[in-house]
Amino acid sequence: MLVPVALLLLGALTAVVAPRLLARAEWPEREPVVALWMWQCVVAGVLLCCALSMTLSASAAWQAVRGRVFAPAPSDVVEAYALGASGPWAAATALALAAGAVWTGAMLTREIVRARARRRRRRAELLVRSPLLPGEEPGTDRLVVLEGERPDAWWLPGAAPQLVITTAALRRLKGRQLDAVLAHEQGHAQARHDWLLHCSGALAGGFPQVPVFAAFRDEMHRLVELAADDVASRRFGRLTIALALVELNEDRGVFGPCPTPHAQVPERVHRLLTPEPRLTAGRRLRLTAAGALVPVVPVLVAFMPGLSTLG
Structure with missing residues (x-):
């Protein structure tokens, strides 16, 4: 029975080759939304290879599983998979992959629980710094202004998402820069980028030895910011959002020679000020279709x- 082995080899090949191809490509910065889709398809393809290999290995190892998986299939289809010719490795492979699936679910659950805890903590801190007035209800204000000496703005996701901005940021942002920052954060909320960050973080944290998951997490953090920048720039112009980024971050030393946690900000500003033309609609469609083929x-x-037998 070679199909589970072929699936594992295909998953390994995808995990090794696809990130290298995407890293060498020049188009992801021009089309971050397409790149986000491509990365999701690559990871989905790797996970799907493991899930299908686990299912077929379990079917080969245990008759009870085989009876459920191949219950509606004709006998010729079952024979085509040569399930009875598997060796003792089938059970070991199925158990190892099942353990990986359980661990993945546990990591996703842990990430969701931690994200909710962080959200509750930040909302509690927000209520302390900006208490509700008589008659106000929590979450009714989509824009919350905080007293603060450092210019900052962030989106607080949840059932009632809110944009939080400091008074220092209001003093520094000029013209339509505040509207551009709001559009940037709304782009995150509308595309549910927080879920992409949670999933990629859970996979990278649960499987630190798997490079494709670490690359997936790093690229998600980078590409979601580029995609949100594009949302804001389409409405208010690239120069406006670039100047807003400078005003919000210049006091943090991100534009100096030493790397900082916000080192990608100068790259984002440079990308906005020196834009490259978008890919043609036809090429975007081809890349989207190519990504969909991976899973x-x-x-x-x-x-x-089975299809060969039925044919």
Whole structure:
């Protein structure tokens, strides 16, 4: 039975080759939304390879699983997979992959619990710094202004998302720069970028030895900011959002020679001030279709013996 082995090899090949191809490509910065889609398809393809390999290995190892997975299939299809010819490795492979699936679920659950705890803590801190007035209800204000000497603005996700901005930022942002910052943060909220960050962080934290998951997390943090910058720039212009980024970050030393946690800000400003033309609609469509094929290939590999028999 070679299909589970082929699926594992395909998953490993995808995990090694796809990130390198995306790292060498020049188009992700020009089309961050397409790049986000491509990365999600790559990771989905890797996970799907593991899930299908686990299912077929378990079917080969245990008759009870085989009876459920292949219950509606004709006998010729079951014979095409040669499930009875598997060795003792089938059970070990299925158990190892099942353990990985359980661990992945645990990491996702942990990330969600931590994110909710951070959100509750930040909302509690927000109520302390900006208490509600008589008659106000929590979460009714989409814009909250805080007293602060450091210019800052951030989006607080949740059932009632809010944009929080300090008085120092209000003093520094000029013209439509505040509107551009608001549009940037709304771009995060509308695209649910927080879920992408949670999922990528859970995979990278749960499997630190797997480079594709670490690259997925790093690229998600970078690409979601580029995508939100594009949302704001389409409404208010690239120069406006670039100047807003400078005003909010110049006191943090991000534009100096030493790297900081906000080292990507200068790159974002440079990208906004020296824009490259977008890809053509046809090329964007081709890249989107190519990304969608990544998780489709494992499904075709898994169903190929059965489809060949039926054909």
